[in-house]
Amino acid sequence: MINRSQLKFHETFQPETGYIARILELAANHFSGTKYDISERTGIPTGKQKGKVEPHIKYATFMGLINYQYDIGVYTLSLTLLGEVVYFEDRFLHESLTRWLCHYEISRKLDGAPQWEYIVREGHSGFLATNSTEHHVQKANALFGTNVSSEELFGVVKRSYLEGFFSELNYLKWDDHIKYIEHNESPELLYVYAYALLDSWSHLLPQKQEITITELHHSLQLGEVFNLSDESVDSILNDLEYEGMLRLNRQLFPATVIRFESEQELMSKLYCRLL
Numbered sequence: 001m002i003n004r005s006q007l008k009f010h011e012t013f014q015p016e017t018g019y020i021a022r023i024l025e026l027a028a029n030h031f032s033g034t035k036y037d038i039s040e041r042t043g044i045p046t047g048k049q050k051g052k053v054e055p056h057i058k059y060a061t062f063m064g065l066i067n068y069q070y071d072i073g074v075y076t077l078s079l080t081l082l083g084e085v086v087y088f089e090d091r092f093l094h095e096s097l098t099r100w101l102c103h104y105e106i107s108r109k110l111d112g113a114p115q116w117e118y119i120v121r122e123g124h125s126g127f128l129a130t131n132s133t134e135h136h137v138q139k140a141n142a143l144f145g146t147n148v149s150s151e152e153l154f155g156v157v158k159r160s161y162l163e164g165f166f167s168e169l170n171y172l173k174w175d176d177h178i179k180y181i182e183h184n185e186s187p188e189l190l191y192v193y194a195y196a197l198l199d200s201w202s203h204l205l206p207q208k209q210e211i212t213i214t215e216l217h218h219s220l221q222l223g224e225v226f227n228l229s230d231e232s233v234d235s236i237l238n239d240l241e242y243e244g245m246l247r248l249n250r251q252l253f254p255a256t257v258i259r260f261e262s263e264q265e266l267m268s269k270l271y272c273r274l275l
Helices: 016-030 035-042 051-064 079-092 096-106 114-122 133-144 150-162 187-202 213-220 222-226 230-242 264-267
Strands: 066-071 073-077 172-174 176-180 211-212 244-250 256-257
Touching: 016 035, 016 073, 016 079, 035 051, 051 066, 051 096, 066 222, 079 264, 096 187, 096 222, 114 133, 114 150, 114 222, 133 150, 133 176, 133 187, 150 172, 172 222, 187 213, 187 222, 187 230, 187 264, 211 213, 211 244, 213 230, 213 256, 213 264, 222 230, 222 244, 230 244
Parallel strands: none
Antiparallel strands: 066 073, 172 176, 211 256, 244 256
């Protein structure tokens, strides 16, 4: 069950690149202070009841970039391991690769932002079918145990993909219906795919060193996250086997995948294929 406060963490503000970059910089310096202190340091507006500081702290957290502690009005910020890599490689969040990482993290199953997780994972209908916004509203409300409007559920998510932080990913089209846009695999993103695959594996199937191809497709959902066909995912697995990150056992049916590396070991490689 999801409560309305979990859905409304963004306070109707969509993520803004500059604000997340400023939060990232504060976290790199282990900043501690109130939301008013953060506003004064960064220029991110805030007020007594609402403002953009707290939503952007939560966005940066859902995007896997920072951790924070909150105690009697004071936020203490720090970088995650992923945040350290992003801060070193792309602290102003200009690269599409960085946006894909943030897209993966915010839609992470079980602990991503609920409405992003729904749109990327639960609501994904493939590349041929489309479903109406109303269909998604009904399905999401049933899943979350809520009864809220389309705007409250998806207004900010929609704007973030059509005109905001995630728009350059060209992930979906959204008018009265939602259509997911199929992508070709990108050589530049090979280690991002690998990171998402192994991180999801650790998160969702932590006891397994070997999984079936069926589990990989259906449970880890690499195809849905990056809008890739099953054939593209299989091609990526072949590339990762060549790189020595995993091994495919094709003698079994269904074939199985054995992992050799951890997502932490991959972090230093995330940006190495950028031209």
